[in-house]
Amino acid sequence: MLDDTASNLRQYLNALRTDGFGGDIAEDEAARLVGATDNSIYHIAPQAILFPRDAADVAKAAALADRFGIALTARGGGTGTNGQSLNDGVVIDMSRHMTDILSLDTDAGTVTVEPGVVLDQLNAYLRPQGYFFAPTVSTSSRATVGGMFATDASGKGSRIYGRMSDHVLSADIILANGQSATVTTHATSDAELERSGKAIRRDLNTHAQEIAHRFPAMNRGLTGYNLDEARTGAGDLNYIKLLAGSEGTLALTTRLTLRITPIPKTRALTVLAYDDCVAALDHVPYLADAEPAAIEFLDDKILALAAASPMWSEVENVLGQVGEAGGFLFVEFTGDNEDEVLAGQDRLAHILEKNHIPLTAQVTTAAPAEMSALWEMRKRSVGLLAAVETSRIGLPFVEDAAVPPENLSAFVAEFGQLLDARGLTYGMFGHADVGCVHVRPMLNMRDPADRDQIRPISDAVSALCQKHGGLIWGEHGKGMRGEYVETYVGPDLYAVMRRIKAAFDPNNRLNPGKLATAADSDMTVMKLDAVPMRGARDAQIDETAHADFDRAIACNGNGACHNWAPSDPMCPSYKATRDKVQAPKGRASLFREWTRLRSTGEDAAPVEEALKDSLDTCLSCKSCTGQCPVRVDVPAMKSAFLHEYFKTRTRPARDHVLRHVERLSLALRKLPRLANLLAGNPLTRAVLNRGFGLVDIPRYSALSAEQAVQDAGGKLVSPNTRPSNWGERPVLLALDSFTGAFDTKVIGQSAALLGRLGFTVWAIPPVANGKARQVRGMMDAFQAQRDQTVALLSQFGADDLPLISLEPAVTDLLNKDYDLGAGQVLSLDRFLSNNLHALPRLPDDEAARFTLFTHCTEKTADPATPRRWQSVFRHFGLTLDIADTGCCGMAGLFGHEAEHRAMSGQLFDLSWREPLETAGLGALATGFSCRSQAGRFGDAEPAHPCSALLARLEP
Template sequence: MTAVAPPEPASPEPSAAPPAGAPGTYVDRNTVDESSRVALGRSIAAKIDGVVAFDDATRAVYATDSSNYRQIPLGVVFPRSARDVQTVVTECAAVGAAVLGRGAGTGLAGQTVNVGVVLDFSRFMNAILDIDPARRVARVQPGLVLDDLRAAAEEFGLTFGPDPATHAWCTLGGMIGNNSCGTHALYAGKTVDNVRRLRIVTASGADFWVGRYDDAGYAEVIAEAGSESDSSGGELARLLGGARELGRRYAELVTERFPDIPRRVSGYNLDQVLPGRPADLARLLVGSESTLALVVEAELDLAPSPAQRHLVVLGYDDIFLAADAVPSLVAFGLLGLEGMDQTLIDQSAAIGLNTEGIALLPPGHGWLLAEIGDDDPDVAERRVTEFIAGLPAGVAAKRISDPVEVKQIWSVRESGLAATARPPGRPPNHEGWEDAAVPPDRLGEYLRRITALWAEYGYSGAWYGHFGQGCVHTRNPFDFHSAEGLRAYRSFIERAADVVAELGGSVSGEHGDGQARGELLGRMFGPEIIEAFRSLKSLFDPAGMLNPGKLVDPFPLDTNLKHGPTHHVSALGKLTIHALPRDNGSIVEAAERCVGVGRCRRDDLGVMCPSYRATRDERHSTRGRAKALQEMFAGEISAESWRNDDVHDALSLCLACKGCAVDCPTGVDMATYKSEFNAHYYSGRLRPRHMFALGLLPWASRLAAKIPAVANRVLAMPALSSLVRRTAGVTTSRPAPRFAGKSFRATVRRDVRRGKTDGAPPTTTGRPSVVLWPDTFTDVFDPQLGSDTLAALQLAGESVHVPTEWACCGRTLYDPGMLSLARTSLRKVLDIVDPFTSQGIPVVVPEPSCLAAFRDELPQLLPDDPRAARLAGLARSLAEHLVVTGVLDPRSPDQPDGAAPEPVLVHPHCHGRATVGIGFDRDALTALGYPAAVADAGCCGLAGSFGFAAETSALGRQIGEQQWLPKLRAQAQTAGAGRIAMDGFSCLTQYTQLSEATESDPVTVAALIRAGLQRRGSIQ
């Protein structure tokens, strides 16, 4: 017998809008006092399998996201299951605490911060549960990173279509919360268009799946609501019935006022429950930003991924003309059509970001990136030809075919947000008006009108984004620090919103509403639709506990600001030891470089951030550490003191690899910040034993080098060696490095005594052409590296001077913050080399970490010593020196006589990568006839003292074994490389100690260059 559906339930009465807060103030709706907060954390921890972190250190890290807003959470929970989420919601409801879900924490509208309990799904609930290639469906957990799903789906020729610029670290749950889009939403649609079903936990604690329901499906839900097997207690029936009633009541207004554009992301998706078609509760919830329910599982549609993709870059006289061309180009049927202007290019170039991609752009001052594809190579090729042939005269078109160059071009576009955040010599740019969308045929008009509005307010910005769908991003130099600046900000935002509404657009086309745009929805939809939104919120969340103050009844857009007029400016920034020239000498400004982009959370490419990759703990990401520092300087939840233990703990697992100095698009340099912090933290107090043992290693090694046999014998005696190392706080889990029988300096001195001129001082040999610096690691542990470097320079025709007077760059002193001794040591280095550098003579340094000390730490620690700048400008690696001087030219590689050298995979040392780059080693080897590729395997995990200190050795080994070595092996196999080349004491030690017996030992780049030059000499 078929059940008869009861009458639709009446919609709940909307709640009253809360009073607005004063501009620049902090506003929250928290009713949980401190004792209740602590009790709540304990209660949750006793009942779930996940991790509960209600400590101040974690709360500080989660107080901000990538938006302008800051709200300190009650605590953070890392759930392992839907049951954990149910428990958290139930416990929070009992005490009136708010709850919100969070993925990668990259929200730009403030939707992922709140005064409540944050559920971070990215740590544990991040699995692909199923992929059904026949149905083109994937079932995933909300913490899964988008690119992990895409990589798995590509095996079946499928993909998840929406792909924001953060695709390498954003999570599917976050994308569902925001209704994310990205480049390929042009052909695959927004996230809402690709969601099939969602498993949710509601504000009542119920857990069930929601999807699409026609009338028969609704009747079935009603029938099941009364059955004993219905575990949701009729919750689904109540929500579905209430949503259908809202759709019926507001159908005419929704049809009239919802913009019919590709990128309407703002507001709730009431268009999914209109009468006359099935009600889709799953798609209704997409874009609701945790304000209606918490997603714990998702069933997603996958789209075919064209096997052949081609990129055509179009250059226009300005970005407005580029925007005018969009409608005709989209009509061709593109996979993606992105745009960017001259300002973005200028600001990227000013910070040295994506220079390779910028160099590939065709002439113009505004560019469109058109992607064309098909599974059939011939069809794809024909379509590219037709596309270019159909372009109007005057458009500069450039086809990019090389996969590396294609990636470089896309990187220019994808780095837009970070590239424009802190332009050198200009005020920082902020989000706030960064993702409005208009009908594509009115895009040119929109850009012109907003640019004119900028001029009225004295603002400026770059334009970049998804031109094919009329959604364009920008960041502007809003003044949040003064009351006058806030008034101007609000006035501008309101007028800009009116422009968008007039053009039939959406105030958010990708990033969501949150707090930044929730207030503006009335200008876009009108008061009646706002009442509908409020009614929907009350239907799903009667007590208002789910992410309150976001999207519906929002906090005012000019409150809860990170840097509002009441923002505390810490005096600690005036005590900086490092020069920090990019940040006006302030460690406070340096820490604020982090704007929360979250690129440090990716683990597919680059170095940043090895400790996060291993721990999955936000506190141990570059962003987490920067936020910990920011909160220390704010002095509210974290002590405004250099003796801050929370910050010390956050920095303790930083490897000081300098990966962030290169990979972070805003230039955060956590290695320097850690050194600065430790200098203050340990000032006037005793450091841990391992800091002395490893920090003073160069001085101890100098003594050991005089009696290497005795030193090695002591270190080889198990009992004695273990006792010595345990006493010093050094790990016993890895072998101690062996001292060479004769140091490099000793060898040079011996040769001088025997009458050889190699390495003799200039008073004996005349003016040298280059100085070879015998760094500590090369000198006492790997003198062969010094010999190979010396021989290579001599084969290149150089007159080489090797200083035999001892001094050290102080590399081991920076991480523990022993900066006074480091300065003394650096001055000694300058005393030795300045007679040469003052004459413009270059200094070649074999060890990359010591070279980095000369280029980076030296001018930072001795900014007033002109000798420091001279050495920093003349210090080079061997490969760099030979390429710069023209001895080796990759454009004219050697043609080997006979068998060609076997392919080589070059693994760049982290510090070398940060200060010299990855190109010189490859170019030098290529010039000598070696088929050379550069590895992208990340940090080795040893990082000098990090891998030898007892407290961090295990993590260093984990990074090496689980991440670095597997990638290195896989890339060597892909490149067909018979040898792996690497420089640096840490990398060579880690590889030697962790690699399998069947693997060949790595070779240094210097040894390959020496062999190549010898081969060249024999041929000549």
């Protein structure tokens, strides 16, 4: 933090509060730990983090920082792969409060936004108007436009759409001294900055020939400060080009006016498969002549990792046709009408007919859902390469090198040889049409020998890029690699850059040590191997702790859990708070530090309490388990942590109730009237609320689960009453304690539906599953219950009957946490879908339309669930729409905890209330907790999908 003392920091923060700073100030250990990492290999803890609410707050922060000698580093989504927003001063994070879309002018084709607006948020806002914001980064669900401006981001389609700086018309900025200014592509509102601008312009004119010589003529020619584009044709200074890509070293951005682009009305995607990566990349210069909107590349490692992930069900229909291949190109054509796309495909076909490079397969799709899924898989390539459960994972330190496309194949071949010589494996993907292919070497950063490879590999790749006329950074910014800037631009232009830095920030207050330091200052830029690395800290974690919490340690900081979309299940607590400490990435950071401190014998108590506080808002919904590219399973680690935490502490009274609540409810369900009378009276509710912190306890069903099965024509079975003849087409329902006690109508409807379809229905009376014990970390008690339930269910394994579970959370629990042998426990939709060929098909009933609300656990653990329900409904002549929702906010236990009721309701309002109101009586929900939540906060409790199917089959 430069030479600032702790006293200066204290004075600075106190002055901020006194001066009316309206945002949040975080200086606690948890916030600093979470702010110490991004999506890079580095770890630099800031002294404090500011979350401004508006431009006035940013101005106060900068002016006081100048006064007290404090360094400020701007941060957006925290998705940088090279430590761009990491520094040891004070971080100013725009992503929590400065998230408003301020105005839209469709006549002018512009939108004005604050810097914390997320790209997907912006495009969701623009889509109904027929527009989108063209720079398409793979981290679009959490990348902020301010961060995109800081790195001059691009992404898919940049060959035709260009970079971020090509779409920014004006920017409101705060200078290092706290003064505000507006800059455009040719002017500034600040007189002093205008004077500096004239000097910069003269400097650029003086060095015009050197600039033309040094800067590569390529789409991704980024070197920081964009010297080659910083002058307009009229000779003015283009402040936008100067600031774009400067990584917060020149100014702090508070508002951006952006050019928006009409959405292409039609598109089609062709997947081309090749023997190997070199063959695929050899073909790119030929394919570019077809003028596609994008040519994206990925290798067989990415495809194999995708095939092993939950997302595969969404892309299998297309990628399942390409067979074995070593490299793949995704070639997309877009247009305002179908003829334009067909013309592009015809051009592609003519090129392919010439057989320049042999293909192993090709497949084309114009289905929007398939194309969306394919592009989503490509976007997740970054995370997939970190998901491998080995000691070495793909790392991004040289991953965005770019060369002219005609040199790409040779460059990648030599890149591969370089890594092969070091015995390293790697994965590849990227934007082939603009010469940017991301190569991620796989290293174990806990191993000092692997950490020592960062420098020689970086140096070798930088030299290789220069050899092929490119740059080591083609897309993801420079960050800690700023030391290479002088190598690329030469000493004269680097001196120009230092003079630009001095004109904007003479005292090196803004993101110091990055890109360039101010002329006449003694500060030097950071060295990429002299910065603290996460792996060195992780190496201090002992092997036992590493095994128990390996998924937290595997977190690479990609930030997928910071997903903006309310309709995305991941991560509910982050969506409600916008607090990164309360997201899987934040919790993983705290898990890492907790295990590290315990391993080294240091005082872990402060971090332990911070981790406990963070986990208290975790819903244990398991969305992170299915959606995190690295599979950071926070609920599982939360259970392990609480188990350890309460070994030396007294559990709250509520935990003792929850230890026995499932067995108690299974007993009380047999006396539903008495149970409801006891649970529903004001005195009991007051005791449960004030004494145990429990609210809104569900009512017991008047009809028992057993009677519901028998009334539907089914039969009961137990290990002691197993029949000698199971009947024709038998199925076995494993009834759970939730529907079995509180929602038995679903059991009756499911049994009746299966019976109508010609199955002989048997049911095991409701059994305990131990879910509450698991969530609260009572692992000994959970394991005892699991062993008991496994013993019960396993006795039916030899009969080889389809075993069906009706509750999504229990189905997931049985399949992932129970050892039931080879037989998978089936959800009702999976069983029906598997047997559609043997079920009668009914004519379409156009008047019967329903909307399905899926449980967030099944939505993330088994993304094919909604499509299976749709196929089943379609088979019976019904139309089923899928509601685009995230977590309902109940998540079982969480919604019944008094301290979480407000957040639970907030989450319901976030993505469930409006779609439920729109769906009306046609709303259907698969999860018991979801139906309960809708009844609690909504107008009515939706039915289970089986009720609509049963009604369709009734005469």
